[in-house]
Every structure is written in structure tokens, then in C-alpha cells.
Amino acid sequence: MAESLQIQLKKGVLEMCVLALLSKGDNYAYDIASRMAEAVGMGEGTIYPLMRRMQNDGLVTTYLQESGSGPPRKYYKLTKAGATALKAQISDWVAFEIAVRKILGEVT
Amino acid sequence: MAESLQIQLKKGVLEMCVLALLSKGDNYAYDIASRMAEAVGMGEGTIYPLMRRMQNDGLVTTYLQESGSGPPRKYYKLTKAGATALKAQISDWVAFEIAVRKILGEVT
DNA sequence: AATTGGTATCTTGCATCACAAGGTATCGTG
């Protein structure tokens, strides 16, 4: 376990979840945020900086599309690099999960 | 899933692991840090503020003990409140784990 | 036509906190 915890936890989980959602189909921030809010309690204000960072990192690309019910949506699409990052982050996450379970041990 | 992600992730995991270690016996910061470093890559500089916070929160108490090999060690001992917090945090963690696995879905 | 409420974008200020790096002190060994 060489990497810093920060990478595993902070950059890791949220980004990984968003990448996982996008791997099932393009989506826009508001909807992603809603799903994440329901699933893990993420706040809406968190998603936009995160998406911008992921775009800067080349993990996603964007395109605009009319919605018919509100302002146009900015859809995010996974790139090849994004898919690769997703795989790596999942394997990191699984390793982290195992490490934590080991620490918890019989306490669980 | 009402609580903020921050609580689940940041305050959560590290504190939970430390509490779990202490539930198996009193221990001192340097040793805890070593174990955590090996297990999840936590840095040593992280442990001392964390322990102080946990002490302020009444989750642990401390006592000094000579070591024979270096300066005296400050042992931390789990309080009743600490044990209660540990249980709650484990159940939060398990729920979080499940939520993440659900998001990852078949991608895993 | 004006207001409300839901959708959807984004910004700002704040607080938290893990980390790296450094500082201090004790002990045993070469």
C-alpha cells in the first residue's frame, strides 16, 4: 500500500463513482449529482468543480444538448483515458476495502 | 443516506480504523501510525492531530508509560463513547460500501 | 402578464484535514 490515503479516499471514491455512472451512458451533472446525493449523500455544489477537474484531466468530454424542460444540458462522455482511470480506481478501491476490512477484523 | 459524504469519508474511515485497533487493546500513536501506514498508506503526521481530536471528543483517554526503548509512550484507551462511536461508524461504513458497490454495478 | 416551482448551470467563502517536512527528546549500540 504505497499511495497516499488522500488519493484513495478523496480523489478516489467520488471520481470513481462518476466515472462508473458515465461508463453506462453519457449524462449531465445535475442528474449525476442527484444520483450521487441519493446514494452516498454527496452535495450538489460538489459536482461542478469535480466535473471540471475531470475534464481538465482528460477523463471526460462535453457536449451541449437541448432538454425541453429547462436550460440546455451539458452532457459528459467518458474518454478512453477515463475508462482506463475507472479500471485503475476500482482496483485501488477494492484493495482499500480489503485493507479496511482486515483492520476491522472480528470487530465487525 | 442522509449524512454528508465528508463525515462518511474523511472523519469516518481513519477514525474508525483507529478505534477498531484500540478496541483490541490500548496502543500508542506511533505504533498505530505504523500499522495504518502499512495498511492504508496513512502518513505519520496525520495521527497526532487525529488522536487529539478523538481525545477532545471523548472517544479515548490517555496514560503515559515508560517504554525502555525510547521516550515514554502515550497510550490511548477506548472509552465507552469510543466503543459506541466505533459501532456506529462501522455500520455507516458498511452502508457506504454497499452504496458504492451498487453504483459500480456490473462495471466491477 | 406575473408568479411560482422545478430543472440546470455555476461561483464564492468556509472549514476540514491529510500530508510533507521539520523539530525535540530518549535510548541502545558501535
Added chain:
DNA sequence: CACGATACCTTGTGATGCAAGATACCAATT
């Protein structure tokens, strides 16, 4: 006595999640 290991702790930095709010579009009610 110097060195490395043990063990404590502090400081500064950077990252980032969050709450709150600003902006704007659309549909439906008033």
C-alpha cells in the same frame, strides 16, 4: 560520543466537499 531507531509533536500547504446563493430557462398556475 555519534548515530539510528523510537516516539512525541508542530507548522504550512494544498485539496476539496459543502452550504448558500446567483443566474437562467421552461411550464403551469394565478
